[in-house]
Amino acid sequence: MAVQQLAPLTLSDEERAELKSLTMRRKTAQALALRARIVLACAEGGQNREVAAKLGLDRSTVGKWRRRFVGRRVDGLHDEPRSGAPRTVDDARIEAVIVRTLESCPKNATHWSSRDMAKASGQSVSTVQRIWRAFGLQPHRMETFKLSTDPNFVAKVRDVVGLYVSPPEHAIVLCVDEKSQIQALDRSQPMLPMRPGQPARRSHDYTRHGTTSLFAALNIASGRVIGKCYGRHRAAEFRKFLDQIEAAVPRELDVHLVMDMCGRPR
Template structure:
């Protein structure tokens, strides 16, 4: 058996890891000894195991890699929940809690208790939490939105979306954004560099040197970026930057 430097390093890390049992470390040693060219009977004697055990772990490593040397997790049997209950949990998770619950958001414990109470099927909150993770559901999170006061907002949205749905031929796509209030800070003392036994150190206090605003335009087709820093951010400045961004594309439609 030949090991790559990476495989050898992984096995050696397993041997000396404080997070694994001595049994797992011995399995890693068996593979390392075999890679050194030792005979299986000698490996069995060194490890204090039988010859079939040596064959077992060498075979596991050959087919499954380092994961084959680890112990499988042990615990209670998998919870048996009817498919209809699973579907109901998913459906409820995507809606606000019923008024009768007096809840603003679902938690895994409240959902489990509600299902047990209304469906007569006992489910644990661990089951609900895993179901949420597996399906990317986060009912405990909250988002925000705003309503535009522009009376022509809907028309403008339709125009922008229309460009994406049916772009004119030869159009140039520019992705434009700005970062405002970038602070220019300096520490009151020079940084202390990293040493063999200490991290980099810096003072907690600092000096301000004003702020700036960065505007940038990315040409999605070529990867070219146009950037500009200005001391003041206002509508006129941003319009000026837009004009600079589209100027090199003379006459072509810019999106």
């Protein structure tokens, strides 16, 4: 069956610039940015099947937005008005809530709560919460980061990444780490097995049997793990673990260890 050849989709300079702006602007909705990419790909001469394969979309989706653009140009890429009650919060009020959330803090508090923002912006608590959810804002959450002050940080990162990505020939690369203070726990009573109509059951309390320290080395090429538990977490135990690695690796291979020296037993 012959493939139907679609008429070329031609863009003016203004339309091409506007579509490219939609794909790069941070505030553009993802759906609208995707439609702009579809039209730009079609304008390069691609048929619907080719554009769909390139962007990982269904052929009918590409055809839909090609037709919408040909009929109504850029305006055709926007969603049609939906049925139902009209919006009660306009874009200006939504933008005001977002800007206040990102660029200010309430008095006598470290971050905005939905109630505080509702009072400050004149919106309801539920409206503020919907705006925050829509734009992925979570003022109550805080994460940490750390910048290295090591002047050789970049060179060291390249060495480590190079070992992972392209291990040397006749060598083995092991990622080594440890987990200390692992509690050895056991239930105070034997577990009762599952029965028809009744799940397996176990007692709520447990008996402590001290702690153990796990040393492990991951072979990044094969996924094999060399591991050993010790009763104490000292340099002596770590040295024993290195001897175990040496014994487990064939003698003809060089050994490269990647490990975090912070908190290493001494």
